[in-house]
Amino acid sequence: MIETNVSRRHHESFLQVIQSYYQLTKPRIIPLLLITTAGSMWIAAKGQVDPVLLLVTMAGGTLAAASAQTINCIYDRDIDYDMERTRHRPMPSGKVQVRDALIFAIALAVLSFTLLTVFANLLAASLALSGIIFYVLIYTHWLKRHSTQNIVIGGAAGAIPALVGWAAVTGTLSWSAWLIFAIVFLWTPPHFWALALMIRDDYAKVGIPMLPVVEGNAATVKQIWYYTLITVAATLLLVYPLHSSGIVYAAIALSLGALFIRKSWRLLHNPDDRPTARELFLYSISYMMLLCLGMVVDSLPITHHLVNAAISQLHLIS
Ligand code: HEM
Numbered sequence: 259m260i261e262t263n264v265s266r267r268h269h270e271s272f273l274q275v276i277q278s279y280y281q282l283t284k285p286r287i288i289p290l291l292l293i294t295t296a297g298s299m300w301i302a303a304k305g306q307v308d309p310v311l312l313l314v315t316m317a318g319g320t321l322a323a324a325s326a327q328t329i330n331c332i333y334d335r336d337i338d339y340d341m342e343r344t345r346h347r348p349m350p351s352g353k354v355q356v357r358d359a360l361i362f363a364i365a366l367a368v369l370s371f372t373l374l375t376v377f378a379n380l381l382a383a384s385l386a387l388s389g390i391i392f393y394v395l396i397y398t399h400w401l402k403r404h405s406t407q408n409i410v411i412g413g414a415a416g417a418i419p420a421l422v423g424w425a426a427v428t429g430t431l432s433w434s435a436w437l438i439f440a441i442v443f444l445w446t447p448p449h450f451w452a453l454a455l456m457i458r459d460d461y462a463k464v465g466i467p468m469l470p471v472v473e474g475n476a477a478t479v480k481q482i483w484y485y486t487l488i489t490v491a492a493t494l495l496l497v498y499p500l501h502s503s504g505i506v507y508a509a510i511a512l513s514l515g516a517l518f519i520r521k522s523w524r525l526l527h528n529p530d531d532r533p534t535a536r537e538l539f540l541y542s543i544s545y546m547m548l549l550c551l552g553m554v555v556d557s558l559p560i561t562h563h564l565v566n567a568a569i570s571q572l573h574l575i576s
């Protein structure tokens with residue numbers, strides 16, 4: 259009886275340890291990073307992605323992002339302890355020691371690099387590694403605590419998975435790859451500043467110079483507005499002049515974009531209204547998810563067949 263209780267306790271604490279390491283990787287953000295990788299892969303492969311390559315690239319991307327987030331958790335453990343939202347993370351709450359987290363992060367990075375080099379190619383592996391380095395050194399170490407432009411420049415790290423996807427398929431980077439990178443890059447300020455408007459007091463408390471803290475809500479919503487407009491315009495360049503996506507993607511990008519602009523416009527006129535900021539933040543996530551799914555659907559051979567059939571029907575009628 260006593261032995262059973264002891265083994266149950268061991269079992270529970272083992273699960274808690276696993277859970278703590280899992281939380282270090284900030285797992286909720288990773289699926290969207292992977293969706294941007296997928297959008298890029300499908301366009302690069304013209305709708306026919308090798309399933310093994312897809313699996314390997316997703317796994318390599320996940321490991322790289324998890325490594326980057328773990329190092330971020332180690333570095334930011336002081337401010338994470340002071341902020342309500344992040345206080346219960348594994349580092350500030352003392353569930354994982356710095357040395358162990360560091361070993362975990364290095365193991366993840368090595369695994370990611372090896373997997374991508376062996377089963378995809380060196381360019382994809384190096385891009386993922388540069389994503390980790392950029393996120394840790396440029397965003398976390400250099401900019402996050404020192405510049406109101408922290409997330410604008412730092413946003414480049416979050417856009418790298420799109421390059422990884424393209425590189426995994428083609429072994430090179432093209433204009434379209436850089437455009438998908440730019441779309442995620444330009445989308446990041448509306449995504450993050452909408453959230454920062456909601457939790458600016460938390461950032462102010464720990465002295466992180468997020469734009470709403472330093473320049474106020476009115477200046478922030480203006481910036482969000484401009485970035486939203488440029489993001490939506492950029493999404494259309496995939497159709498023209500690049501011709502990498504077709505009419506189905508164009509319709510999706512236009513509809514999603516119109517809604518993005520509407521929500522951003524509402525925030526522009528209600529800079530102090532937290533529910534409006536929250537609505538834009540939540541929408542920004544659905545927007546990126548659906549936009550990338552639109553890239554995938556548009557690239558599929560069946561979509562091309564259906565579109566061509568519809569166009570021939572229209573010709574017949576007219
Ligand atoms: C420098 C750039 C970025 C910053 C500073 C940032 C910051 C944040 C923060 C602070 C949260 C709230 C997380 C929480 O409550 O624990 C969040 C949520 C989220 N971010 Fe970002 N983000 C950035 C870029 C990205 C990128 C590039 C993606 C994916 C393409 C992304 C996807 C998400 C998702 C999916 C969530 C919602 C997670 C949930 O369900 O709670 N973010 N972001």
Ligand SMILES: CC(C)=CCC/C(C)=C/CC/C(C)=C/COP(=O)(O)OP(=O)(O)O
Pocket residue numbers: 287291322323324326327330334344385386387389390393415416417418419422
């Ligand atoms: C290819 C590759 C490995 C790319 C790395 C991409 C990556 C990890 C992007 C994450 C972007 C993000 C959610 C930042 C939040 O940081 P934060 O520290 O401001 O968030 P917090 O306030 O919740 O701690």
